[in-house]
Amino acid sequence: MSAFTGARHLIRLILRRDRFRLPLWIISLTAVTGSSAGAVISVYGTPQEIAAYSATVGDSATSRMMNGRPDALETIGGIVAYETTMTALVVMALMVTFLVVRHTRGEEESGRAELLRATVTGRHAATAAAVVVATAASVLVGALDALVLVANELPPAPSLLHGAEVTGVGLVFTAVAAAAAQVTASARAALGIAGTILGVAFVLRGIGDVAGNALTYLSPLGWAQAVRPFGAAQWWPILLLVVAAGAILAGTAYLTAHRDAGAGLIQPRPGRPRASASLGTATGLAWRLQRGPVIGWGVGLAISGALFGSVGPEVLEMVEANPDLARAIGASGGAILDSYFATTLAISAVIGTGFGVSSALRLRGEETAGRAEALLATGMSRTRLAVGFLVVTLAGTVVHLAGLGLAAGATYGVVSGDGSAVGPLLGAALALAPACLAVSGVAVLLTGWWPRATMVAWAALAFAFLQVYLGELLRFPDWVSAASPWWHLPRQPLETFALAPVLGVLVVALVLAAAGVAGLRRRDIG
Numbered sequence: 001m002s003a004f005t006g007a008r009h010l011i012r013l014i015l016r017r018d019r020f021r022l023p024l025w026i027i028s029l030t031a032v033t034g035s036s037a038g039a040v041i042s043v044y045g046t047p048q049e050i051a052a053y054s055a056t057v058g059d060s061a062t063s064r065m066m067n068g069r070p071d072a073l074e075t076i077g078g079i080v081a082y083e084t085t086m087t088a089l090v091v092m093a094l095m096v097t098f099l100v101v102r103h104t105r106g107e108e109e110s111g112r113a114e115l116l117r118a119t120v121t122g123r124h125a126a127t128a129a130a131v132v133v134a135t136a137a138s139v140l141v142g143a144l145d146a147l148v149l150v151a152n153e154l155p156p157a158p159s160l161l162h163g164a165e166v167t168g169v170g171l172v173f174t175a176v177a178a179a180a181a182q183v184t185a186s187a188r189a190a191l192g193i194a195g196t197i198l199g200v201a202f203v204l205r206g207i208g209d210v211a212g213n214a215l216t217y218l219s220p221l222g223w224a225q226a227v228r229p230f231g232a233a234q235w236w237p238i239l240l241l242v243v244a245a246g247a248i249l250a251g252t253a254y255l256t257a258h259r260d261a262g263a264g265l266i267q268p269r270p271g272r273p274r275a276s277a278s279l280g281t282a283t284g285l286a287w288r289l290q291r292g293p294v295i296g297w298g299v300g301l302a303i304s305g306a307l308f309g310s311v312g313p314e315v316l317e318m319v320e321a322n323p324d325l326a327r328a329i330g331a332s333g334g335a336i337l338d339s340y341f342a343t344t345l346a347i348s349a350v351i352g353t354g355f356g357v358s359s360a361l362r363l364r365g366e367e368t369a370g371r372a373e374a375l376l377a378t379g380m381s382r383t384r385l386a387v388g389f390l391v392v393t394l395a396g397t398v399v400h401l402a403g404l405g406l407a408a409g410a411t412y413g414v415v416s417g418d419g420s421a422v423g424p425l426l427g428a429a430l431a432l433a434p435a436c437l438a439v440s441g442v443a444v445l446l447t448g449w450w451p452r453a454t455m456v457a458w459a460a461l462a463f464a465f466l467q468v469y470l471g472e473l474l475r476f477p478d479w480v481s482a483a484s485p486w487w488h489l490p491r492q493p494l495e496t497f498a499l500a501p502v503l504g505v506l507v508v509a510l511v512l513a514a515a516g517v518a519g520l521r522r523r524d525i526g
Contacts, residue, residue, distance in 0.1 A: 003257075006121035010129035014103050018133075021455055025095045026141055028462045029088065034148030035466070036084045041152055044079055053079055056314065065206040066307060069216070072231030077154050081162060081230050088166050089221055090202065092141060093173040096134040097194045100174055103130040105181035105190045108262050110369065117261055124256055127178055131249065134177075138170025154230075161229035161238075168241030172220045173198065175248035182255035185264035192292065220244060282380060282388025289366075290359055294396045297355040301348060301400045305407030308344040309425075312412040315340045335494055341408065341425060342491040343468075349432040350465045350486065352400050356440035357457050359393040363520075364447045364454055373525055382525075386517045390444065397436050405429025421493075428492035434506035435485035439464060441512030448519025485509075 015022075044050050054073035057063045064070070067086050072078025104127055107113040113126055146163030150156050173194065180193040201219040208216030216222035223244075226237040259265050278284030287294075315337060363386060366372040375385060408429070409422030443457035450456075467476060467484040481487040485508070488501045 003122040003124040004128050005125060006116070006119070007125040007128045007132070010116070010121070010125055011132055014129055014133045017103075018099070022099065022133075022137060024455070024459060024462065025099075026137060026144070028466075029091050029095065029141055030144040030148055031466065032091070032469070033084050033088050033145055034151065036087070037080045037149055037152045037154070040080050040083050041076060044076060050074060050076060050079065057082070063311075064209040068205065068222075068225040069209045069212075071225075071228045075230055077158055077230035080149070080152070080154065081158075085162070085165070085225065086221070088145060089169045089224055090198070092138065092166055092170045093198050095141075096138060096170050096174040097177040097191065097198070099134050099137065100130045100177035101181055101187055101190045101194065103133075104178065105184070105264075106187040109185070109187050111262075114262060123261075124253060127181070127252065127256055131174055131178055134174040135171060138167045138174065141170065142167030158229040158233060161227055161233055161235070164235075164238050165224040165227040165229065165241075168238045168245075169220060169224050171245040172241050172248070175245040175252065179248055179252045179255065182252060182259060183265050185262070185266075185268055188292070189264075192296075195296075282375075282385045283391045284388075285375075286362070286389040286392040290362060290392050290396070293355060293358065294392070294399075297352060297396070298400050298403050301352045302403040302407040304348045304351070305345075305404040305429075306411040308341070308348070309408035309411035309413075310415050312337060312340065313416050338494040339491075341421075341428065342494040345404065345408065345425070345429050346432060346468045346486055346491070347465075348404050349401060349429065349436055350461070350468050352397070352404065353436040353439050353461055353464070355400065356393055356397050356436050357443045357461055359389070359396060360440045360443035361447060361454055361457065363389045364451055367451070367525060370526070376525065382521050383517060386444075386448075386520055390513060390517075393440055394437065397440070398430065398433055401429045401433055401436070402426065424493045427497070431492055431497060431502055432486070432489060434502055434509055435464075435489055437509035438485040438505055438512065441509040441516070444513045444516030445519070446516070448516035448521075448523070451523075 044053055051074070054070070057070060057073065067082050070078075070082060073082060104113075107116075107126065116126070142163035144163075145166050146156075146159045149159035149162060176197055177190070177194045180190040180197075181187075183193060184190050201221050205216050205219040205222040205225070208214065208218070208222060217226070220241060223237040223240050227234060255265060276284070279288060363372070366375075372385065376382060405426035405428060406422065409419075409425035412421050412425070413419035439457065439461050442460050443454065446454045446457055464484040464486060467481050468486050485505045488505055490496065490498045490501065
């Protein structure tokens with residue numbers, strides 16, 4: 001028996017278990033890239049609009065931080081790549097990270113990997129299977145990325161090169177996730193390590209692009225952008241990505257061979273001999289389990305708000321140079337800045353709802369791990385346990401939105417000298433809380449009644465993102481847009497606050513959560 005014995009069967013098992021999850025990731029990523037490319041092409045349809053975009057965006061430090069160094073912005077292909085590449089790279093990295101950690105460290109943490117190892121299965125089989133599936137998914141996403149760009153009438157060769165750089169980043173972070181899974185004994189910690197590496201890579205690239213120095217090339221995201229598919233194209237950065245992925249995987253194999261199954265290289269430190277009184281409550285326990293994600297998502301949304309706020313003064317110049325851009329942000333009349341903030345706050349809130357969904361589903365995770373059953377064997381009721389987790393979800397969502405609005409208003413005030421926007425933007429962000437909670441309520445409902453279908457909550461979030469991000473350009477029918485809770489809320493600060501729709505969406509969120517808790521009380525645990 002070799003160290004890879006059983007890998008073929010584990011690949012089939014991964015594909016069977018992720019037969020809905022993985023296609024959803026791939027289709028969503030491809031749809032966002034294709035829709036964004038089509039939207040950009042429709043907005044910048046003339047040489048004058050392309051020239052105005054190049055003149056306005058090329059010198060923007062914030063645009064460089066978010067999207068990288070401008071290249072070939074005098075062509076529509078260069079603009080499409082500039083507006084879509086960084087999003088595609090980051091989402092690709094997240095996709096393979098979740099996939100690899102779920103089927104390596106996650107399986108060991110649950111105890112299922114040990115059962116498989118008791119059969120004829122080699123030491124490296126599980127990691128190899130996860131890497132093979134993630135690699136195949138990366139190649140498929142890259143091919144579809146090139147295909148949708150060609151479908152939008154962009155040149156085939158640069159489109160293929162663009163897909164190759166997306167695939168290259170997928171390979172690197174597949175290897176990073178596999179290595180992170182060897183370091184720690186917890187899937188959450190492994191995701192945290194891989195996510196931190198992605199965040200550092202993004203920041204290093206951003207600082208290097210703003211400063212125009214070599215710091216960019218310390219990041220695999222910077223290597224990918226050095227491909228410049230629609231400009232002075234070069235293939236060598238893709239080779240660098242492949243070599244880096246191979247080197248990290250070689251290190252992963254070494255680490256796998258030098259640790260105990262089920263353990264990580266870094267052992268968890270022992271806890272305190274006596275727990276605090278708060279851990280005796282459901283809310284205190286939920287906060288202790290989720291304080292890392294609460295802080296991480298809060299910092300991320302605050303940074304997002306700060307970046308959007310700092311770009312505010314540049315929006316007026318961009319719309320003045322290209323009036324069609326106003327349609328992309330749903331502007332009406334002369335309220336360009338209000339339209340911009342209404343759109344960016346909504347997009348950030350949808351992204352931030354990822355915390356709400358994962359937080360609501362954390363109860364299901366505790367159940368499948370067997371820990372919820374141990375808690376319920378004490379005097380704690382199912383309702384108390386569920387409400388404790390929901391309190392953290394509610395509080396975290398509100399705090400995150402408050403940080404988003406405050407950061408956007410404060411940075412806009414610093415850049416523009418107008419501090420009056422802080423209050424309106426804070427209120428506009430908080431008014432989006434019912435929509436965020438409604439999607440989290442879907443997760444609670446599924447946990448209570450259909451726990452095997454909890455992935456539907458992520459599908460609902462993906463649809464809401466598509467409706468908020470591209471709904472204006474794609475002109476969704478009202479009956480389709482109405483499935484998104486954000487569609488029902490006033491677009492503040494562009495529109496006047498209306499209490500009725502906000503309360504209506506909030507009631508829906510509460511009903512979904514209450515129904516989910518009721519279902520949890522009626523069904524079997526586990």
